[in-house]
Structure formats: structure tokens, C-alpha cells
Amino acid sequence: DQQVKQNSPSLSVQEGRISILNCDYTNSMFDYFLWYKKYPAEGPTFLISISSIKDKNEDGRFTVFLNKSAKHLSLHIVPSQPGDSAVYFCAASGAGGGSNYKLTFGKGTLLTVNP
Amino acid sequence: KAGVTQTPRYLIKTRGQQVTLSCSPISGHRSVSWYQQTPGQGLQFLFEYFSETQRNKGNFPGRFSGRQFSNSRSEMNVSTLELGDSALYLCASRASSNQPQHFGDGTRLSIL
Numbered sequence: 602d603q604q605v606k607q608n609s610p611s612l613s614v615q616e617g618r619i620s621i622l623n624c625d626y627t628n629s630m631f632d633y634f635l636w637y638k639k640y641p642a643e644g645p646t647f648l649i650s651i652s653s654i655k656d657k658n659e660d661g662r663f664t665v666f667l668n669k670s671a672k673h674l675s676l677h678i679v680p681s682q683p684g685d686s687a688v689y690f691c692a693a694s695g696a697g698g699g700s701n702y703k704l705t706f707g708k709g710t711l712l713t714v715n716p
Numbered sequence: 717k718a719g720v721t722q723t724p725r726y727l728i729k730t731r732g733q734q735v736t737l738s739c740s741p742i743s744g745h746r747s748v749s750w751y752q753q754t755p756g757q758g759l760q761f762l763f764e765y766f767s768e769t770q771r772n773k774g775n776f777p778g779r780f781s782g783r784q785f786s787n788s789r790s791e792m793n794v795s796t797l798e799l800g801d802s803a804l805y806l807c808a809s810r811a812s813s814n815q816p817q818h819f820g821d822g823t824r825l826s827i828l
Contacts, residue, residue, distance in 0.1 A: 644819035703772045706759040
């Protein structure tokens with residue numbers, strides 16, 4: 602049972618345009634969401650997070666939007682740069698202790714930003 | 717500030733052997749988690765340690781085990797290796813439960 606889904610395995614955008622990466626989740630206990638970027642041969646790098654008490658969080662070119670009723674979040678990158686080309690993972694965890702603290706990852710979306 | 721350090725970076729073993737992987741968390745981080753990444757399954761949670769105690773465990777067989785030392789460094793052990801254990805093993809640390817996890821570059825384990 603895949604609790605965090607990234608339905609687009611890949612996305613290609615032009616440099617300077619907006620990149621929108623999407624993520625859906627099924628577990629209503631999730632209340633903390635994160636996006637990671639991963640280059641080949643490196644570990645995932647934390648990008649941005651959002652807790653369920655917010656619906657938007659912004660950090661420079663990166664903005665994460667959370668729609669709790671739809672159990673959907675998205676990452677917007679504006680403007681996209683060639684160096685943003687990487688695999689992006691959506692991840693979620695819950696509060697309350699126990700197994701909810703672990704991160705559950707989506708399978709990733711490969712973003713390619715063309716010059 | 718040094719990041720999460722994993723050793724070794726690459727390892728080749730044969731079926732039936734055992735292996736120990738090491739992880740040094742970011743200074744001050746007491747929580748260490750381990751993940752397995754494979755092309756088919758993505759990133760799968762193995763276990764999490766906090767203050768030398770296993771706090772969470774994923775759905776992996778008992779051949780996968782870990783421990784954490786008093787200095788927060790952690791080791792992961794896999795016994796009786798199988799071909800399917802070939803994967804990238806990632807370690808992550810965090811300062812507290814409501815903070816993001818920061819990952820090391822992983823250990824690439826290949827089973828022949």
C-alpha cells in the first residue's frame with residue numbers, strides 16, 4: 602500500500618519557466634511533509650517542509666502548497682534553472698510518536714530543466 | 717558543520733556473508749534513521765534509533781538489525797546476505813521529531 606504517491610515519474614520544463622511537482626497521500630495521520638532533491642551518487646538533500654497547520658511555505662524559488670482536504674501537496678520552482686535537474690522526492694510523517702515518526706517517501710519525479 | 721557521514725561508500729559482498737555499515741550523524745543530532753533505496757521500491761524505512769534505543773522499525777526481516785552508540789553513531793548489520801539486498805543504504809539524522817532529516821551520501825552495497 603503506497604501511502605505517498607508521485608504519479609509523474611518525469612517532468613521536463615524550459616529554463617526560466619515554472620516547475621510544478623505533485624504528490625498525493627492517503628494517510629490522514631500525516632501532518633508533516635517534506636521535499637527532497639537527489640542527484641545521482643548523492644544522498645537526498647532537504648529542500649523545504651510544511652506542517653499541516655499551514656497551507657503554504659515559501660523559501661526563495663521554492664514554494665510548497667498543501668491541500669489537506671484533497672490530501673495533496675505540490676512543489677513549485679520559479680524560475681527553474683538547469684541546476685534544478687534532479688529527482689525530487691515527496692515525504693510525509695505523522696506526530697503522536699511510535700511508527701508515525703518515520704518518513705514515508707514517494708517514488709520520486711525526475712525533473713529535467715532544459716537550457 | 718559536518719554533515720552525515722557514511723562508511724564505506726561502496727561494498728561488494730557475496731551471498732551468505734554479513735555486512736556492517738556505519739553512520740556518523742550531524743553533531744548534536746540524537747536521532748538516526750536508516751533507509752534502503754532500490755530502483756523498484758524507492759526509499760524504504762528500515763529503522764530509527766534515538767538515544768541508543770530503537771524507536772521505529774520498518775517491514776524488513778530480522779536479518780536487518782542496527783544499533784546506536786552513546787555518541788549517537790549508528791551501525792546497521794545485515795546477515796546472510798541475499799542478492800535482493802543489493803541497494804543503496806542511506807542514513808539520516810535529525811535534531812528532533814519536528815525537524816527535517818538530513819541524509820548522508822549512502823553506502824552502495826552489491827551482492828554477487
